[in-house]
């Protein structure tokens with residue numbers, strides 16, 4: 366009976382426990398969580414979503430206030446095109462978030478950062494270049510390119526001194542997306558060091574349409590493994606999405622995967638950034654309490670708890686403070702939806718916007734409870750306390766449960 370610990374992920378001559386904790390913005394996958402994975406010999410992700418905000422919370426900096434003050438005059442203006450990130454400040458925040466995390470790293474594992482292309486931040490290329498460069502300056506071990514095809518991302522930083530030393534990976538949900546990326550990276554002679562294949566049961570945004578249920582991770586992973594073999598490309602493949610037990614992971618490792626990326630099981634750990642009350646919502650959820658909807662302004666479907674306060678909320682767009690989803694023309698699908706409702710109900714104080722949500726504000730405030738498909742199984746991973754709440758887990762416990770699990774058995778805390 367094999368367990369995850371019988372396998373190793375290799376990068377060059379180095380070996381790692383083949384468990385990667387996935388990036389969860391905005392600071393749901395905290396530095397603390399990533400540090401546990403690295404200490405235990407695996408790979409932990411932090412996220413580069415809304416780093417100035419995260420830095421303010423983590424280090425008591427004032428990046429958000431400064432930007433808000435600068436653009437205060439524009440708050441009532443529907444046109445947000447003047448709102449721009451100060452690139453020097455953005456680099457500073459990223460270097461601090463990454464640098465302090467790397468300084469705290471212990472053990473043989475690695476820490477990567479999840480970098481989403483969809484965070485267009487009013488100036489897509491410039492802000493992405495700064496975020497990637499600053500993460501490398503901060504000493505990050507690897508960068509996972511996510512939420513987008515990233516066809517131009519590597520070229521943005523090809524002159525960085527660490528371009529060939531930092532591990533680069535990409536998250537794809539289809540062979541087609543992978544081949545497009547490989548074609549571009551071959552031109553820079555910089556193939557990815559790993560490929561995360563994310564299936565339709567993952568949390569966060571999905572790389573599928575609303576027909577996500579017709580796809581299955583195993584089929585996509587097999588197709589990608591076959592393709593890489595045929596092209597003689599020895600790039601580690603790392604499946605993600607719905608891998609709930611160590612035994613689920615073993616099935617992928619035996620089929621040729623090099624590691625697994627997991628996230629949902631860690632959302633109910635002490636180290637996860639969600640507030641304690643929200644972690645209880647994740648525990649309590651039943652299957653029918655989870656939906657995939659289209660309210661994210663990014664255009665990607667997103668999975669979340671149906672009782673997320675973000676759903677139906679009609680708050681004023683907060684782009685002067687945040688503005689992470691503004692496109693190059695200063696637009697965001699939530700601004701359009703909000704203004705449409707405002708025009709329809711000019712006299713109402715509290716309007717509701719049903720089709721889109723102000724994702725920046727709601728993710729920042731942990732009011733958009735995005736989650737993986739199997740969130741409804743989290744209650745089976747812990748004990749109920751006398752007051753009816755669920756006992757939070759240690760990230761180390763969950764990591765070890767993946768590493769040593771057999772026959773899909775999940776170890777309860779204290780076991």
Ligand SMILES: Cc1cc2nc3c(=O)[nH]c(=O)nc-3n(C[C@H](O)[C@H](O)[C@H](O)COP(=O)(O)O)c2cc1C
Pocket residue numbers: 386387388389390391393412414479481511512536563566567568569570605606607608626627628629630632735736737738739
């Ligand atoms: C709460 C939550 C937030 C997430 N946020 C992001 C994100 O910001 N960027 C990203 O690329 N993936 C995100 N993901 C996806 C995970 O990194 C991971 O690939 C996936 O959820 C793994 O599947 P599992 O949750 O079933 O283990 C998120 C997942 C969860 C559960």
